[in-house]
Every structure is written in C-alpha cells, then in structure tokens.
Amino acid sequence: MTNCTHQALSSDREDTIAAFSTALGGPIAIVRISGPAAARVADEVWHGAQRIRDGLPRGVRLGKAIAAQSVLDDQVLAVFMPGPASYTGEDMVELHCHGGALGARLVLLALLEAGARHADPGEFTRRAFVNGKMDLTQSEAVMDVIGAHTEAALRIANHQLQGHLRSKLNTVYDELIFLLSEVEGRLDFPEEDLQWVPQEQLAARVDTAAERIWTLRASENTGEVLRNGVRLVIAGPPNVGKSSLMNAILGRDRAIVTHIPGTTRDTLEELAHVRGIPVRLTDTAGIRDSDDLVEQTGIERSLASLEDAEVILWIVDATRPREEQAPPQSITDRCVITVANKQDLLPSPAPPLARTKDDLPIPTCAITGDGLEQVFDAVEQAVWQTADWAEPDVAVSARHAALLTDATPALKQATQHITGEDWELAAICLRTAIDCVGQITGRTATPDILDNIFARFCIGK
Secondary structure, three states, X not given: OOOOHHHHHHOOOOOOEEEEOOOOOOOEEEEEEEOOOHHHHHHHHEEOOOOHXXXXXXXXXXXXEEOOOOOOEEEEEEEEEOOOOOOOOOOEEEEEEEOOHHHHHHHHHHHHHOOOEEOOEOHHHHHHHHOOOOOHHHHHHHHHHHHOOOHHHHHHHHHHHOOHHHHHHHHHHHHHHHHHHHHXXXXXXXXXXXXXXXXXXXXXXXXXXXXXXXXXXXXXXXXXXXXXXXXXXXXXXOOOOHHHHHHHHHOOOOOOOOOOOOOOOOOEEEEEXXXXXXXXXXXXXXXXXXXXXXXXXXXXXXXXXXXXXXEEEEEEEOOOOHHHHOOOHHHOOOOEEEEEEOHHHOOOOOOHHHHOOOOOOEEOEOOXXXXXXXXXXHHHHHHHOOOOOOOOOOOOOHHHHHHHHHHHHHHHHHHHHHHOOOHHHHHHHHHHXXXXXXXXXXOOOOHHHHHHHHOOOOEOO
C-alpha cells in the first residue's frame, strides 16, 4: 500500500490562487492570495513604502491598491505570510480592503489580471492538507467551526480542528500497521525463529483496536445532531397555544398569535437552540376536520411535517378532555412529547382529565414560560436517549462513521484468522481496516474523495 495522495495532488497545485475570505457587504473585505507567486501578484496591485515581499513577515502595512485599467484607488492593509509558516503552507498575502461590492471586487479582479487564478471552493484548506498543515479530519473541522450553531457544536469542532480526532485515529492506525507487520512477517519468514508477538496477544490487540474504533463510531449520533440539528415539529389541535409555545422557545414573537382557531394556516420554520442542541423548529396549522380549502392545505402540510419530524411536541389544551385531543394514529409510534398548555386557566386543584398519568403530559403556560424548562428536559432526553448525557471530546461525522463501520467486521475477521493461523487472510482484513481509517485522516484518501469533500466548502476557505 503506497501513500501517494499528497504527491499526486501537489503537482497540480503550483499556481497562485486568490479569492475573498469574507462575505461581501461588510465594512471590511479580505482578499486571500496563496501560491509561489503570491507576493509578486500582490505587488502588482498593492503599492506602499516598500514591496510586500521585502517587508517584515506577518507585519501589517498600509498602502494603496491601484489598477491602471480601472478606477481602483483605495487604501488597503497588506499582510505577508511566507510559507511554510502560513495557513496553506505556501506564501500567502491578505489584502484588507474597504467593504462594499465594487471596490473589493476591483481588487480581486486586478489580482486575477496580474496572474492569479480564482480559487476553487475549499482550495485554501485543500492546499493546507496537501502541504501537511492539517489532516483530513481537521480540514473538515474548518467547515464545522464555520457552521456551528451552538457552543457544544463549536467546542467539538474546535477539538477536531486542534487534532483530537486525528490523534485518536492515528493511534489506531499505527497500531494496525504494527499488527499487519507482525502478520506479514509470519508470511515472509515462516521458517525463521524470530521473536513474534504471541498469537493470543496479537488477537487481543486486534480486538482492542476494534473496540477503540467502535467507541469512536458510537459518537456519530452526537456529531450529526450538533452539525445538522434536529427537526422538531410543534403540532396539535387548533387554538391550543402552538404558536405561543414556538414564540416562547425562540424567546421572541415570530408566529402570529390570536384567540381565533385556525390562525396559523401554513408551516413556519425557525432555528432554535435547546440545551446546546440545534433545533429546526416547525410550527404547524392546527389539525382538525375543516371545510375551508386554505385551512385544509395547511393541515396537509402539517401532517407532512409530522412525517419528517424527529421529535414531535403534541400540544393539548389543559382545560379540555385529553381524549378529544388525541394525536393521529400515524404518529403514535414516533417520539412524541405531550404538552398540556394553558395551565394558567385551570381551576385549583386541576381536574383529573387535565393531568392523566398514561403518558405524563408536561404542564405548561406558554405565555408565562412556566413548564418550559421541563419541555427542554424532555427534548434533550429524547434527542440523546438518556437523562445524563455528557458532551464527548470528539464526535465523528456520517462519512467517518461509515468507514469505521466498514473497518469493524474486517477486524473481527482478522481476529478469527489470527486464531486459526490463516495469516494471509488476516493480512487482507487488516489492510481493509487500515484503508478505512486512512481514508478518514486522508492517509489513503484518493483525489476523488478529496474532490467530494472540498467541493462542499465555501470559496475563500
């Protein structure tokens, strides 16, 4: 098995690229340049007391961006970061321009006319990977940091960016390489009286590696929840306080609330955070029999939303009998949390029908916020499937989990073949597992895999 990924990619990455690394429209626009001619290209556009390439590395200097063929004449800050001590490992320049659409675009256009090529999506980070500044898990973490919606998601993304997942995977990878060398040694030197690791210990070490892989694999649910969020749908009969509850969860008035049943006619979606969990919250039209064509359409959309929901908050009116407000049979086997709203309208003590114990509805008052913490508790427990969830150090993605899943049976088979002294088949199984782990970190990833990963990045990252 050869590791030629970096070398193959490097031969195609010798040009100089440029792109915005900030979104247009802000007060400052940053244009990033990377490649062997980064300083020369920047000096074609930026003019100051001395050339960019002659200044103090990583120092900030003031100059002007001027292009002879345009109206460009703007004060610009320049920072030169010579490789390999830069983000990409190559010579890099950043030009900090005034924001706005036209001026910043003219700076980038002038750089392209001076010889730079417009960067592809994720190309700066891809070059960082190719030049050994980070492995593939850290490269993917760049987008996780940018896309994090909660503090928990950001912490785990930062851990991955700092190399925590890489370290765990490299430990497993190096162990598997050692085990493969032991197995192949027995194949290559069957008659030699060498000091091999005892067969029982060899099988036990393969099992330990498989356990480590499965432990990492088990963190996928956490990773997917924190990266992509959970689809939570608020549903129930009309006029039970669904929109009021949505506003309470969001902490602002987003949905229209009136005392008239059927006020909500369409689904309404917002992103919320519940105990560190990104929640894609959907408010729906009240579900009931209706002759109103517009309301019927809204109800159909409500039912469709329920089909896609991962967690359902079924809201009922605490002042009315529960049996009149039962959820549709189609969702009774789903993750449904029943919430009895309008507790403030109950007489004291509450009538029995309002607090039945079959599914323990959560008593709430969306207007005052009473019971909201209990709703959050229930959502958190439903998502993590435990009441005492602890935030992990790392959380793998779906891509990582699929490869770890493929590695696990290969290692189990390797153990069986080692026990049976079938060294050739044991070696094949170990190579399969090594390839799976290597694809996660990038050690054995092919250019096609890298193309697929970095195509998801923003331009300028």
